[in-house]
Amino acid sequence: MSEQLSFPVHQALSLKLLIEKGQEIEIGAVAELLDAPYPQIAGALQSLAKRGLVTLREEVCEEFMLGSKGKALEDGVLPERRVMEALVAKGGRIHMRDLAQTAGLPQKEAGKAIKPLDRMGAATRDGGYLVAVGRLSEGIVPEPGEHEKLLKHLHTHGSGTVDTLSQAGINAEEAMAALSGRSGIVVIKERRRWSVSLTEKGESLRSDDIVARETVNILDRELLKDGAWRTVDFRPYDVQLASKRLVPGKKHPFRRILEDTKRAFLDMGFTEVTSPHVESAFWGFDALFQPQDHPAREMQDTFYVKRPAVARLPDGEIVERVRQTHECGWETGSRGWGSTWSKDKAREIVLRTHTTAGTIRALAANPNPPQKIFIVGTVFRRETVDYKHLPLFHQVDGIVVDEQGSFSSLLGTLDQFYRKMGFSKFEFRPAFFPYTEPSVEVFVWHEEKKDWVEMGGAGVFRDEVTKPVGCDVPVLAWGLGLERLAMFRYGLASIRDIYHSDIEWLREVPLCR
Amino acid sequence: MPVVGISIERLGHLLRTPVPQDDLVKALERLGCDIEGFGIMRRFRCVRCGFVLEKTATEADPGYCDNCAADFSADPDLREELDSIDVIRLDLLAVRPDMFDVGGLARTLRAYLGHEPGLALYALAEPRLSVQVMPGLDEEESFRPAIACGVVRNLQFDHDLLKEIMRLQENLHWAMGRDRKRASIGIYDLAGISGQIIYRPVGPDELVFTPLGWESPVTPEQILKTHPKGCLFARLFNGFSRYPLLIDDAGQVLSMPPIINSEETKVTLDTREVFIDVTGPGSTLVNKTLNVMMTSILEIFVGSQGEAVTIRQPDDRCAQSPDLSPQEMTLDLDHARRLLGFHFSDEDAPALLGRMGHDAELIPGSRAAVRMPPYRADFLHERDLMEELAVAYGYDRIPRTMVPTMTVASELEGEGLADRVGRILTGLGFLEAMSLMLGNEEDHFSKFGLEVPAYTVLIANPISREQTLVRTWLLPGLLDILSRNTSRELPQSVFEVGNVTVADPDAETGTKDLKKVAMATIGSTAGFANVRSVMEAVVKELDEPFSVQPCVRPYYLEGRSAAVLGMDGEVRGEFGELHPLVLERFKLAYPIICGELLLPGQGWPPAQLMSAARISQTQ
Structure with missing residues (x-):
């Protein structure tokens, strides 16, 4: 065996x-x-x-099939045969206008039969009549030709090759010769x-x-244990069948923007700091040389806090220096704002309107160069809440404290940041802020809007800002909004989409966008 | 910021040299102007008072006159439509009031484009008019001591120019005057004034005059109570028992600054000469405001002639107004080069400054003596001139460099922890949510059966009922997001790592920010065992020893909530199955399991932070 x-x-x-x-x-x-x-x-x-x-x-073979005209033939019968049968039935003579009806053919088809009949010597035109001649006039209809047998076969079987046709007793070559000049009835495909x-x-x-061998669905422990998997086959699956959706746990798309922002500044050698969200007006405004009657400090633009009511001012000389700087410029070389500065106004508590409060705090804590500092955080503005606006957003503020710092290196640093965030087209334009001079605004080109979009402000801190906190070298500073970056990247129409997120959006936004 | 439409035709006319529109736009942007766009300004004239109203192509036709309140919808014949004009729409640059109007803009551009560099000079004719300041205006009962005045002759008004001047006046009131508080401007037809002018405090019922737009005279008191402008600005007279008034020799009242002018001295199309006054509490700003107004009028009206006015103080001190002499400052060019970081020679400096409208002369020691225009109010420091150099040079030409100094980066400690907590929860399949740091009593406490804790930071001037406090916990934000997503596939698992703020009397700002994490799952299979697993996984990954104890909260199902305790026995967090009452209040139809945890390493929160537990037992 x-x-x-x-x-x-x-x-x-x-x-x-x-x-x-x-x-x-x-x-x-x-x-x-x-x-x-x-x-x-x-x-x-x-x-x-x-x-x-x-x-x-x-094997390569020719396959015969009915063409569009062949398919249109009823029962695969050519019009000339129908006409011949009609002629015999009507005694060998039919008026042309009755031809179609008598033969049961569409008008156009009936006319097409005349030329082949003539060629066959079966009928001819005689004035307005079609007249049978030869054997047909004797009432004898000729046997179907090879081509008619082919049509009948194809009508019944759909297709055939030379071999299968020959088995059915049809000479394909002869049949095709008979159909020469009549395209679209039978077609040949390789x-x-x-x-x-x-x-x-x-x-x-x-x-x-x-x-x-057995076919199995699941590779189980039994099959693995004694090597039996070698004797079985695994049923193949339809890999294109849709599978159940899996959504990984994901960080919020805006978090990714915040992380990219942090990453950009960390890459450039910056140290991250933080500062209170609920801030004294002193650090939020006064230390930044923002005059006490500045419109931005008014109740209509800034959230004030009623509980707790007042903040402590910092210890040391700084408060007195800030007062003198506001009033007459102190030793900063400035004329000052020329109005009386109130400690009580500086003690008021606000929701911070910019993260510059954080960088000036950091500068006051350590005014010595060289330093690169940044802060990412939430800021609050008392702006009308509507479908597009919320009273808070995120900013990144940064400072470079350096003997060799200049307006040119400020522009270069901003340039680097926006490149790192994926922008290639941006512009710097003059701007005004109370605490920087020269000042600049960054505009980024929005390809869909075909317009420049303002991203934030920057400048070199004024001496009125740096000298009272004990810093004597140039301090480059900026405060840039971050929500717009998210709206650009994710194509959002409103900042609300970030904070009132549609969970379906959180599920679907690719982590790597 | 207000947006103004500047007539392109008139600007072109005042530029004196043709400038292609593209160049104009570039120049304005390089000067820091924010161009809103180009468009057509449709103009309507009020037949009753002659005021011209402007509407953009998309705005509706005016329904009433902004000046005299004539009702056009009731009587359409009172509204006459004038030709439309092409305008360039500019966002006003608050710090450059000298560029608010077409004349000032043209002046800036002529210098910047190099057509007429350097200081624009204005020769004033000798004073013919004088203003006598009477005693009392520096006293608390009628405090508005500073006054500056000027006269302009040879004027030819049309509707547009009338409108341009009124608009400039309004915008200066906003930008320099802080809504007329610090400076207010009056402009009068000189023909309606006889003899000399007296500036004096007047009792509320001492006299009568016809306010602008009215037909019969009333007392100052009545104006404050009944005239629209009087009502609008009456607060500026708070605490006054006498009101400042300008009156001429013939007893004709010119105005009651800063409220309103008199009808009789109103400027009309027929006016050929105007008298201008600016009043306010401080003379620096008052003088500067007059300089802007006066020089802009001289720019707008080609061929007009400025004339000084003598101002005589109560102590007989006399001075000529306006003072259009240049401001002076010395600029250290080496310092400027270092600070700006691009190279220009000493000899370049006067040309650069000339483009910004200044005259500069080099003096020994690489310095420049700079004379700046009298209408600029933004020079406090040498640094301000450095910016003028940078703007003139062109921000787009300045090389973009980096400081060469090496520094070592470092991330904030707490941030790394927050990031890791986020990774734990995303690893467990949770989606991160970010909710607002602000909330309200209802959503953050009442719906949970809690009273507003004493440590909550409350906003004094909320802008909506939605945001009246700073959040002290994260769960309300997560429930808000879940309640917005009831039509989405369940289960939903979300988390947030974020800041909360609590009052802390020991802190400098009276508050302390704390980082917390909260998570919530909604779905038919959400049960206590799941949240216990999640919470345990998080705490374990934090590498913090902990224990769990039952706790009672009004917002958790009793017997299905627990507190997470640190090894010192302090409550660090909590979790449980949310009470159906809370689900109902947030309009949620499936069970929720949730928890919240204070991130370690921040010191312990104020003791009362966890007082929610006590409140719950008294519910």
Whole structure:
């Protein structure tokens, strides 16, 4: 007894079939006989071919099919035959105007029959009449030609090759010759098909020795434990079938902007600081040389806090220096604002309107160069709340405290930041802020709006700001809004979309955008 | 910021040299102007008072006169439509009132474009008119001591010019006058004034005059009570028992600054000469405001002639007004080069400054003696001149460099922790939410069955009922987001790592910011065991020893909430199944499990921070 050979199920079945039939078979026929999907049988046979058990042979053959005009023929019968039958029925003579109706053909088709009939010598025009001649006039309708048999065959079977047609007793060559000059009735397409036959090695196999292996769905522990997985096949899956949606836990899209911002400044050697959200007017305004009657400090622009009511002012000389700077310039070289400065106004508590409160605090805590400092945080503005606005947003403020700091290096630092955030088109324009001079505003080009969008302000801190906190070198400073970066990146229409997020949006925004 | 529409035709005329529109836009942007765009300005004239109203292409036709309140909708014949004009729409630059009007803009541009560099000079004719300041105006009962005046002759008004002057006056009231408090401007037809002018305090019922737009005379008191402008600005006379008035020799009242002018001295199309006054509490700003107003009028009206006015103080000191002599400052050019970071030679400096309307002369030691225009109010410090150099040079030409100094970056300690907590929760499948730091009593406390804790920071001037306090905990924000997403697929798991603020009497600002994390899951399978697992995972990953104890909160189901305690026994956080009452109040239809935790390493919160527990037991 010879050794048993195990094959995956489709390979085993194909082999057994080939042994049984003992002849070359077209792959499609194998699939049909085994009632298995064509691609899997083709795959199985390819594997067998690789093992030298079968040979695959490619055949190119012509396939005959009805063309659009052929398909339009009722029962695959040409109009001339219908006309001939009608002529016989009407005694060999039909008026042209009655021809279509009598033959049961559309008007156009009936007319087309006349030329072939003439050529066949079966009928001819005689004035307004079509008259049968020859054998037809004797009531004898000729037998259908090869081409008519072909049409009938194709009408019934859909298609045929030279071989199958010859088996049906049709001479394809002759038939096509008869149809020459009448396009669109029968068309020929080139078709490739594969046939399979056993090789010598394959023929040496005995059907009984071939064993089909099991197909399993799940690779389980049992299969792994004793190596049984080697004897089974795994059912292939439809990889294109939709699967259940999985949403990873994700950071908020705006958080990613905040992180990119921080990353940009950390990359440039900056130290991160923080400062209170609820801030004294002293650090929020006065230390920044913002006059006490400045419109931005008014109740209509700034949130004041009623509980707690007053802040402490810092210890030391700084408060007195700030007072003198406001009133007459102190030792800063400035004329000052020339109005009386009130300690009580400086003690008022506000929700910080800019993170510059954080950088001036940092500068006062350590006024010595060199330093690069930044702060990212929430700021509050008492702006009308509508569909587009909220009373708070985020800023990044930064300062560079450096002997060699200049307006030029300020512009270069901002340039670097916006490049790191992915912008290539931006512009610097003059601006005014009470605490910087020269001052600059950054505009970024918005490709969709086709307009420049203001991103934030910057400048070199005035001496009126730096000297009272004990700093004598240039301090480059900026405060840039961050929500707009998010609105750019994620195509948001409103800042509200950030804080009143649609959870579906949080799920769908790709982490890597 | 107000936006003004500047007539392109008139600007072109005053520039004297044709300038292509693109160059004009570039120049204005390089000077720091914010251009809103170009458009058509539709103009309407009030037939009753002659006031010209302007509307953009998209605005509705005026329904009433802004000046005399004539009702156009009731009587359309009172509204006469004039030709539309092409305008360039500019956002006013508050710090440059000398560029608010077409004349001032043209002056700035002529210098900047190099057509007429350097100081614009204005020769004033000798005074013919005088103003006598009477005693009492420097006293508390009628305080408005500073006055500056000028006269302009050879004027030819049309509707647009009348409008231009009124608009400039209003915008100066806003920008320099801080709504007329610090400076207010009056302009009068000189023909209606006889003899000399007296500036004196007057009792509320001492005399009568006809206010602008009215037909019969009333007392100052009645104006404050009944005239629209009187009502609007009456607060500026708070605490006054006498009101400042300008009156001429014939007893004709010119105005009651800063409230209103008299009808009789009103400027009309027929006016050929005007008298201008500016009054206020301080003379520096009053003088500067007059300089802007006066020089702009001289710019706008080609061929007009300025004339000084003698102002005689109560002590008989006399001075000529306006003072249009240049301001002076010395600029250290080496210092400027270092600070600006780009190179220009000493010899370049006068040309650069000339483009900004200044005269500069080099003096030994690489310095420049600079004379600045009398209408500029933004020079406090040498530094301000350095900016003029930078603007003249062009921000776009300045090289973009970096300071060469090496510094070592460092991230804030707490931020790294917050980031790691975020990673723990995203690892557990939670989506990060970001809610507002502001909230209100209802959403943050009442809905949870809590009273507003004493440590809550309250806003004195909220702008909406939605935001009246600074948040002390994060859970309300998460519930807000869940309640906005009831139509989205469940379950939903969200978290937030963020700042809360509590009052802290020991802190400099009276408050302390704390970093917390909160998480919440909504869905039919949300149960206590899940939130306990999540909370335990978070605390374990934080590497903090902890214990869990039952706790009672009005917003959690009893017996299904717990407090997280540190090893010292202090409450660090809490979690549980939300009470159905809270779900109802937030209009949520599925169970929620949630928790909140103070991040470690911030010191302990004020003891009362966790007082919610006590409140709950008394509920």
